[in-house]
Amino acid sequence: MLNIYCPHCGEHRSEEEFHYAGEAHIPRPENPAELSDEAWGDYLFFRRNPRGLHHEQWYHATGCRRFFNVARDTVTYEIHESYPMGARPSVSRDSEEAA
Amino acid sequence: MANRYSGFGLFRHALRYHENWQRAWRNPTPKTHYDVIIIGGGGHGLATAYYLASQHGITNIAVLEKGYLGGGNTGRNTTIVRSNYLWDESGQLYEHAMKLWEGLSEELNYNVMFSQRGVLNLGHTLQDMRNIERRVQSNRLNGIDSHVVTPDEIKKIVPIINIDNLRYPIMGSSWQPRAGVARHDAVAWGYARAADALGVDLLQETAVTGMRIEGGTIRGVETNRGFIGADRVGCVVAGNSGVLAGMAGLRLPLESHPLQAFVSEPLKPVLDTVVMSNHVHGYVNQSDKGDLVIGAGIDGYNGYGQRGSMPVIEHTAAAICEMFPMFRRVRMNRQWGGIVDTCPDACPIISKTPVDGLYFNCGWGTGGFKATPGSGHVFASTIANDSPHPLAAPFALDRFYSGALIDEHGAAGVAH
Numbered sequence: 001m002l003n004i005y006c007p008h009c010g011e012h013r014s015e016e017e018f019h020y021a022g023e024a025h026i027p028r029p030e031n032p033a034e035l036s037d038e039a040w041g042d043y044l045f046f047r048r049n050p051r052g053l054h055h056e057q058w059y060h061a062t063g064c065r066r067f068f069n070v071a072r073d074t075v076t077y078e079i080h081e082s083y084p085m086g087a088r089p090s091v092s093r094d095s096e097e098a099a
Numbered sequence: 100m101a102n103r104y105s106g107f108g109l110f111r112h113a114l115r116y117h118e119n120w121q122r123a124w125r126n127p128t129p130k131t132h133y134d135v136i137i138i139g140g141g142g143h144g145l146a147t148a149y150y151l152a153s154q155h156g157i158t159n160i161a162v163l164e165k166g167y168l169g170g171g172n173t174g175r176n177t178t179i180v181r182s183n184y185l186w187d188e189s190g191q192l193y194e195h196a197m198k199l200w201e202g203l204s205e206e207l208n209y210n211v212m213f214s215q216r217g218v219l220n221l222g223h224t225l226q227d228m229r230n231i232e233r234r235v236q237s238n239r240l241n242g243i244d245s246h247v248v249t250p251d252e253i254k255k256i257v258p259i260i261n262i263d264n265l266r267y268p269i270m271g272s273s274w275q276p277r278a279g280v281a282r283h284d285a286v287a288w289g290y291a292r293a294a295d296a297l298g299v300d301l302l303q304e305t306a307v308t309g310m311r312i313e314g315g316t317i318r319g320v321e322t323n324r325g326f327i328g329a330d331r332v333g334c335v336v337a338g339n340s341g342v343l344a345g346m347a348g349l350r351l352p353l354e355s356h357p358l359q360a361f362v363s364e365p366l367k368p369v370l371d372t373v374v375m376s377n378h379v380h381g382y383v384n385q386s387d388k389g390d391l392v393i394g395a396g397i398d399g400y401n402g403y404g405q406r407g408s409m410p411v412i413e414h415t416a417a418a419i420c421e422m423f424p425m426f427r428r429v430r431m432n433r434q435w436g437g438i439v440d441t442c443p444d445a446c447p448i449i450s451k452t453p454v455d456g457l458y459f460n461c462g463w464g465t466g467g468f469k470a471t472p473g474s475g476h477v478f479a480s481t482i483a484n485d486s487p488h489p490l491a492a493p494f495a496l497d498r499f500y501s502g503a504l505i506d507e508h509g510a511a512g513v514a515h
Contacts, residue, residue, distance in 0.1 A: 001409050002400075016410045020400035041500040045352035045443045049341040051403050074355075075403045 002072075005082040008064045021057035023047050024069045051075055055089055058082075104208050123288060124295035129302055132328035133161045135482060136320060137335060138307050138343065140164025141173040142283070143460060143467065144335035145290035145301075146475020147482070149207075152297035154476070155483035160299045161329075162291075163322065165306035169287025172337050172467065175405075175437035177360050177382065177394040179373055180469040181218045181278035183245050185234045188493040188505050189446055190241040195490055196473025197243075197277065203472055209289030212282035212387065216372045218275050219253060221422075223267035223378040231273045238275075246274045259369055265421045267379050280373060280384055286471055310346045310457075317347075317456040331456045333482050338403065338438025340461035347454055351461065352443055352499050356397040357436035358465050359407035359415075363429045365389030374422070381418035383426075391429060393419055397439060397465060407436035439464050444504040449478055449491040458482050459496070 002015035029035055029043055048054070054074045059067050071080040071091045080091040102121045112120060135151060137144045140162045151157045164170075180200055182193035204210050222228040231247060238245035250262045253272050262269045291301055302324075309321035310332070319328035334343050338355045366389050375382035375394075382394045395415035398408050412434065420427045442448060442462035447470070449460050460478040463470065477488035487495060498504055 015408060037500045037502075041352075041502075042350075045499045046350045047352070047354055049351075049354050049401060051339075051342055051355075054401055056400065072400075074401050077402065077404055 002077065002079065004058060004070065004079065006060045006063060006066075007068050007082050007084050008066045009060065013060075013063060017060060017062045019059040019061045021059045021067060024055040024057045053080070053091065053093055057085075123292040124301055127300045127302070129161065129305070129322075129324055129327050130159075130300065132319070133300070134159040134329070135331045135333065136160070136327065136329040137162045137333045138320065139171075139335035139337070140166075140168045140287075140291075140301065140303065141171050141335065141337065142169065142286050142290065142471040143173075143337075143463070143474045143478070144333075145169075145287055145294055146471050147333055147335060147460065147478045148299045148475075149290045149294040149297070150476050150479035151483060152294055152299055155479060157483060158298040160294075161327065162294070162299060162301050163305045163307055163320070163327075164301070164303050167303050168291050168301060169284055172437040172439065173287045173471075174284055175360065175435055176283055176468040177384070177392045178280045178283045178386075178468060179218065179278070179375070179382065179384065179394075180213070180281055181275050181373075182243050182469070183218070183220070183234060183238050183273060183275045183278070184507055185237050186505050186507060187237075187241060189507050190238060190243055192473055192477070192490050192494070193470055194241065194243050195476070196470045199472035199476060200281065201277075203281075203286075203289070207289040207293045209285060209292060210282075211285045211289050213279065214281070214387075215277050215279040216384075217256070218278035218373040218375060219248070219256065219272045221253070221272045221374065221376040221378070222270050223376065224270070227378055228271050231271065235273050238273075244275055244277050246276075248272050248274045256372055257370065257374060259423055259425055260374065261422055261424055269422075278373065280386075281468075282387075283468060286468075290471075290475070307343065307346070310343075312347060312454055312457075315453070315455055317454055329456075331458070331482055331485075333458045333460060333478060335460045335478070337461065337463065337467065338440050340440050340459065344459065347452070347457055349452055349454070351440075351448065351459065351496075353440040353448075353462050354401050355403055355438050355440055356400070357402045357404060357407040358397045358439045359395040359411055359434065359436045361393050361395070361412065361431050361434040362386070363391040363393070363426075363431050366391065366429065369425070370423075376418060376422065379418040379421065381415040381422070383419055383423070390432065391426065397441070403438055405436050405438060407434075439467075441465070443499070445507040446505040447474070447494055448496055449474070449481060449487070449494045450496040451481070451485070451487070452496065456485075
């Protein structure tokens with residue numbers, strides 16, 4: 001059972017209140033119509049799916065009903081941090097390798 | 100096969116107190132080079148090696164397994180076999196597997212305990228029933244046995260089921276009589292033994308740590324036992340496909356999730372068929388040993404931890420108890436999770452890759468066991484001919500660029 005911190009509500013709540021909403025930090029292409037089939041397919045379907053640190057979006061479905069980002073380890077399930085949409089994570093692949 | 104299993108052989112061994120049974124397969128040391136390396140010693144990988152050897156005459160093959168044979172999802176699933184998928188491409192692929200299942204014990208000289216006890220996919224809403232009618236008609240056009248059955252007929256097939264006294268009353272079901280279950284370990288062991296007899300090297304505790312690719316062509320794989328050369332490499336590693344693809348500098352449209360199952364203490368026979376419900380989300384059958392085998396859903400989030408979250412167990416147990424009130428006081432024995440590689444369209448990827456001689460068979464997601472013989476059969480053909488088997492062609496990687504997806508989410512009665 002994950003215990004997830006919602007940065008909007010300022011509280012830890014149980015995983016049942018939330019919906020997972022996929023990998024974070026994937027910018028929508030500026031001009032979708034100009035993309036090649038490969039670039040569009042990459043944007044729609046291809047994900048990093050790492051074994052280890054993963055930045056992902058969560059939706060506080062039965063709480064504030066807002067989205068936010070979480071940095072979580074996909075093997076140990078340890079949650080490093082929650083941070084609002086638009087912010088950059090303080091824990092990244094590089095900073096973890098340095099530490 | 101040198102050591103053919105038979106009733107007479109069993110009798111002969113009984114006279115010698117069963118002390119002279121031979122090992123089912125060898126434990127060879129790796130050669131420096133193979134014609135084909137299959138990465139992944141689960142059901143699909145072993146089946147691929149077996150069909151390469153038996154159908155295509157390629158016997159200089161190694162199967163590399165990081166743990167023990169059949170120790171991943173092959174030994175963790177709920178063993179349901181069916182072929183009632185909606186779309187032509189997937190229906191035909193799973194039906195191909197079903198036909199191989201029907202002769203598998205004889206072909207492998209190994210009892211895989213394939214039991215065609217029928218599968219019900221229940222409908223609980225009007226829309227469920229519309230989807231079921233559509234899927235059943237589609238199945239029949241593809242020559243797959245499939246029927247729509249009424250609540251009264253369901254009650255005759257499964258007398259212990261609760262039809263109407265529940266939050267989502269059962270309004271009908273699809274029914275595939277030829278579907279059923281098989282013994283999952285036996286499938287891996289049967290393919291392993293048959294492949295070994297044809298000369299395939301089964302290398303256990305051999306983990307792939309890297310791939311050697313020169314000029315866009317695969318040359319072999321780095322392992323914890325050193326470099327092993329190969330002309331062709333087939334990856335059949337389910338949840339870890341993305342990790343292996345990364346070693347080859349490729350990306351796959353897969354995300355890994357834990358899928359849970361649990362089994363109860365053994366009971367007297369009460370359920371002689373398989374019952375699945377997409378809507379309330381649970382599926383159950385009773386093994387020959389007597390325990391209830393219950394399948395739950397996947398965790399919604401990505402994960403490689405081979406366990407699974409408690410809310411999913413609670414959700415599934417609630418659904419099972421509602422449909423089968425007599426199971427409410429059954430105690431559960433074990434619970435576990437397997438890592439499934441889910442595709443955006445809930446269909447597998449059986450494909451060549453941009454690297455010459457490197458092939459992937461992955462993305463089976465939550466329903467790979469039922470396809471084991473068919474998956475191995477078409478993947479072996481794809482590797483041997485360096486060109487997709489006709490049944491595998493629609494499942495190539497380029498469908499995520501062309502847009503020709505085969506959307507089996509829910510439509511196939513996939514209970515996830």
